[in-house]
Amino acid sequence: MLEQTILSRRTLIKASVLAGGGLVLTAAMPMVAQAAVGVDATPGVLNAFVTVHPDNTVTIVGKNPEIGQGIKTMLPMLIADEMDLAWDQVRIVQGDADARKYGPQIAGGSFATPMNWMPMRQVGAAARAMMLSAAAAKWGVPVAGLRTDAGKVIETASGRSATYGELATAAAALTPPDPATLTLKSPADFNIIGQAIPGIDSPRIVRGEPIFGVDTQLPGMVYAAYERSPVFGATLTSANLDAAKAAPGVRDAFVLEGKGGADQLVPGVAIIADNWWLANKAREKLAIEWNNGEWAGHSSQGYTAAAAAAWAKGEPEEDIVKTGDVAAAFASAAKTVEAEYAYPFLAHAAMEPMNCTALMHENGTLEMWAPTQNPQPGLMGVAQMLGLAPDKVTLHITRMGGGFGRRLTNDFMHQSAAIAAKMPGTPVQLIWSREDDLRSDFYRPAGFHKLRAAIDAQGKLTGFDDHFVTFALPQGAFNPAAMAPDIFPAKFVPNLRYAQTKLDTRVPMGALRAPSSNALAYVMQSFLDEVAHETGTDLPHLLLALIDGHEKEPDQRGGFTGFTAGFDPGRMRGVIEKAMAMGHWSTPAGEGRAKGFGFYFSHQGYFAEVVEASLSARKQVQVHQVWCAGDVGSTIINPFGALNQVEGAIIDGLGQATALAVEIEGGRVTNSNFHQYTLPRIAFTPKIEVEFIKSDNPPTGLGEPALPPVIPALTNALFALTGKRVRKLPIDTALFA
């Protein structure tokens, strides 16, 4: 799903007249997309939508799924600014899943900003150009004498004006401009981009209005609970449903055969009732025999032992990257550093448990209301499962109570659709319990790293070796543990090898906010802190020394986002120096406290963070302050949303570092609810100071890149405080006893 290629980014713009007057503007971007995971390629066009109403309000479609990252507010801001609207004219509606109209619609990978920065602005600029042309024709004057402001065209000389609403019908009759002829605003003229604008749905949310997926209500709707085996990969042998069917409020119960992998339809029993609590309660009355199969013996402890065995064996299965002569570097080293690092499986634990509402209409079309981060593959997968043509499925994207990557996988949509298919004409809402949610996730993969560093007589890092023990994933699946060959410090240490051994598992795995980076930042930045300590320097100075003299890498065109700026050591230096200044790095922390440093580059964002921490009398980790310097390019589109993402990512990372682990035992997850998955609470929240460096680069996303470096910044602070190195997450405070 993350492997699509945009071959052409030339935008076509189409206009049409609204019934009752007004203008609908469509920006069509021809593009060719390669196959998404498990889904046939859908060559399509990207359409962003602007509707100008006679009363001069303007409806803008937010095309991407909103999971709390602020995208439903932010993408329309780009259109509105270039169109020269006042923000209070703007109404925003959520677009349905529709690849032909909207192109890619995905909440993931911090992709939305780089992918949409230019196309959305072009949509707005085209609309503005058409309004100018319509006014020029109406008044018989040249466009050159006209300007726009707050949804009006104004003749500069005479001062006469017309609202966009008054011009909309005439504008719609015009030939849309060639995007190549459009002049976009100079950043100095932005009056919406760069303003702190509250979330567009916030007023509705504080009133408790129905807005999330699980708030969907339809006439005659019933509720479903789904019982599946807690053991991954299990199959259903037999089920006695009589007692469950006789339970209060229960309308029906039936078995669903599994179809496809864990990301599609896992086998289980659906219970249908008038009230979800009654459906869920009736699960106690089910008598099901499962065949747990060969995977029931798997455990977290087993994987830890298997990693140790892989290391004991010595040679990894395969190299990821190898440069220089690693063996020679270690043979000639004046000093070597060795350490073994480990981190656990993690769950997403979005606040809104997985749910989906579906209605199989009597005419055989399926309508769904789905809180999904990845609607298009969800639609295609459901259509394929039910043998429906994709155009027989309508998918309404709902606002989501968090995502963090969990809702990139649409297993819950498959369950909901399979249940609805059994009861045509009756809308059904499937809801998972919190226990279902924690036990049926697609987990951040655990991982194990055996690291070695070679240091020469001058104290220079000359060799680096990592034997990574990870998991084998199903063929073709997105690998959320993938260790890219250019993970830092690759390319910055002359003799380096990253290699891996893969363990078999049936634990489902998926992307968790900043996938792979959320683990690798900890491992690499903590181990480099060890190297710095051994060489008599500190981590930021070691990092600056490693990148010294290195040039920026070339930019790349193509790829999912169309453009990827090359890794720039200058931007890395910028955030490192900024964070050092912000965190008063050269000044020791107060009595009983210590500071730690972390840097990471992910999702095209550069982040350096300083953490000041201490231990309580009971040896609990206390984080007092975090200083964060980030570089995501030239523009912070919505400073409100941006700050919220960065603060949230920092607290999220600190929570992972201190408390979170999913434990596997008997082939299943043992965590059941929030008492065994202890997310950070308000009192844990440190003071957070954030600054952005505005570098001369196109803006990139903020959902993820602030998270990774905070974890090593904390563990490095704890080393500075105690002399104890945290080599396993979550932090075991017994280390400090």
Add this chain to the structure above:
Amino acid sequence: MAYRVDINGESRELDVPGEMPLLWALRNELGMVGTKFGCGVALCGACTVHVDGVAARSCSVPVASLAGKKVTTIEALAESPIGRALQQAWVDQDVMQCGYCQAGQLMNASALLARNPKPSAEQIDSAMAGNICRCACYTRIREAIALAAEKGPVNA
């Protein structure tokens, strides 16, 4: 057997088993979906309502226990001057990311300000300890409560 429960000043009939949690009576029987399901076992606070003015986890309050009591939900938060102050502060501070937990946060915060109009930072943290925000909007939750307390109740 049917129960009668006073919800937001209206007497509502609920023909459900007495052990059904208030949360599911609100959401699935009355269509009042502002109160959110998060954990089902009073660990996250997403389902917080007021029972006789005191914050309560509706996922763990059986319908049968509510005879003679007054339930207030997020749908009626704007009817109180403190509620309006908090709603305004929440929007002004752009508190939320996903927003799913915020009904519970607001109901808990309004119960706090009703009994302690000028809470200290420590009192805010302590009172809000039962409400998880997975997006971790905690710095702004703190700020918004302090702002609402400073500005005081907002009359309609």
